Amino acid sequence: SMSEQERAFQARIDDGIRIEPKDWMPEAYRKTLIRQISQHAHSEIVGQLPEGNWVTRAPTLKRKSILLAKIQDEAGHGLYLYSAAETLGVSRDELLQALHSGKAKYSSIFNYPTLSWADMGAIGWLVDGSAIINQIPLCRCSYGPYARAMIRVCKEESFHARQGYDIMLALCNGTPEQKAMAQDALNRWWWPSLMMFGPSDAHSVNSAQSSQWRIKLFSNDELRQRMVDQTVPQAEFLGLTIPDPDLKWNEERGHYDFGEIDWQEFHDVLKGNGPCNRERLRTRVKAWDDGAWFREALVAHADKAAAKTQE
Numbered sequence: 001s002m003s004e005q006e007r008a009f010q011a012r013i014d015d016g017i018r019i020e021p022k023d024w025m026p027e028a029y030r031k032t033l034i035r036q037i038s039q040h041a042h043s044e045i046v047g048q049l050p051e052g053n054w055v056t057r058a059p060t061l062k063r064k065s066i067l068l069a070k071i072q073d074e075a076g077h078g079l080y081l082y083s084a085a086e087t088l089g090v091s092r093d094e095l096l097q098a099l100h101s102g103k104a105k106y107s108s109i110f111n112y113p114t115l116s117w118a119d120m121g122a123i124g125w126l127v128d129g130s131a132i133i134n135q136i137p138l139c140r141c142s143y144g145p146y147a148r149a150m151i152r153v154c155k156e157e158s159f160h161a162r163q164g165y166d167i168m169l170a171l172c173n174g175t176p177e178q179k180a181m182a183q184d185a186l187n188r189w190w191w192p193s194l195m196m197f198g199p200s201d202a203h204s205v206n207s208a209q210s211s212q213w214r215i216k217l218f219s220n221d222e223l224r225q226r227m228v229d230q231t232v233p234q235a236e237f238l239g240l241t242i243p244d245p246d247l248k249w250n251e252e253r254g255h256y257d258f259g260e261i262d263w264q265e266f267h268d269v270l271k272g273n274g275p276c277n278r279e280r281l282r283t284r285v286k287a288w289d290d291g292a293w294f295r296e297a298l299v300a301h302a303d304k305a306a307a308k309t310q311e
């Protein structure tokens with residue numbers, strides 16, 4: 001049963017009042033937010049790696065500048081999100097330690113390889129497209145710093161999605177080989193993109209509590225359905241085929257029906273056994289280790305400056 005304090009907290013949430021860092025909050029609310037926001041931050045940071053693979057091989061100077069800008073945006077998103085998590089009383093070092101030791105989760109989607117340039121199109125179109133669908137509601141979530149961070153993040157994600165669709169459009173209007181490359185990228189990224197929304201509602205252990213706290217405004221399956229409904233006409237416009245024989249408009253529901261997700265694959269990726277999990281983690285740990293000299297120099301410089309002001 002709820003304490004008086006918890007009841008008052010829930011009443012504020014039900015009234016749509018934002019919770020701010022210095023407000024009282026149940027420990028479980030704090031923990032849930034630290035979990036979700038840090039996973040989200042790690043996803044942005046690890047999410048730079050699949051695209052980083054193509055920076056040196058972008059087909060034109062213009063495409064390269066756009067891709068670089070997108071990847072830099074992702075670094076920025078990671079930093080806002082770590083800052084939002086820090087308002088809950090956890091340190092960035094602790095969060096990074098959890099990522100580097102393999103304890104913390106990040107989005108399953110970033111454990112897949114980027115095999116061709118068309119993957120840059122498919123990631124922008126499908127992965128950033130899914131990220132927007134998930135994050136627009138988060139702009140209205142109950143925790144102030146997280147909700148506010150999402151506003152700018154969503155604006156940047158819509159640029160990312162647009163640049164991805166533009167790559168797909170160029171390939172689909174190109175040679176038969178280019179169009180085949182776009183189709184191959186769609187075939188490989190479609191199902192992993194649907195997995196981004198998390199387990200089905202029946203298996204989503206955190207949903208009930210997160211909905212009550214207005215951290216989640218829509219369920220995993222509702223957002224997944226929204227992604228399918230939005231993306232099918234876009235694929236039709238490109239002249240591409242979604243790799244799902246069960247995909248079919250359902251007049252009665254007013255939505256597309258679609259096939260069963262391979263949940264075994266999803267769980268394998270979450271357990272660390274996706275195609276690129278080990279490589280992604282190794283790359284992040286190496287980047288952290290390679291930066292040790294710079295962090296030490298910053299501390300030494302700060303110590304010297306502090307000593308000087310004491311003289």
Ligand code: FAQ
Nearest residue numbers: 040043044047106107108131195196197198204205206207
């Ligand atoms: N991957 O009970 P639920 C981006 C875990 S977008 C890995 O349903 P919840 C932009 C879940 O954590 C991607 N793990 O959990 C970009 C939980 O485990 P836990 C990041 C997943 O939290 C684009 C367990 O399964 N976006 O980075 C996944 O209520 C392009 C049970 O699940 C966000 O993080 C998954 N796909 O709902 C960057 C958005 N799905 O923690 C670069 C914020 C579920 O209990 C390039 N997050 N799990 O051990 C959320 O909205 C939620 O956390 C969900 C999961 C919807 C992801």
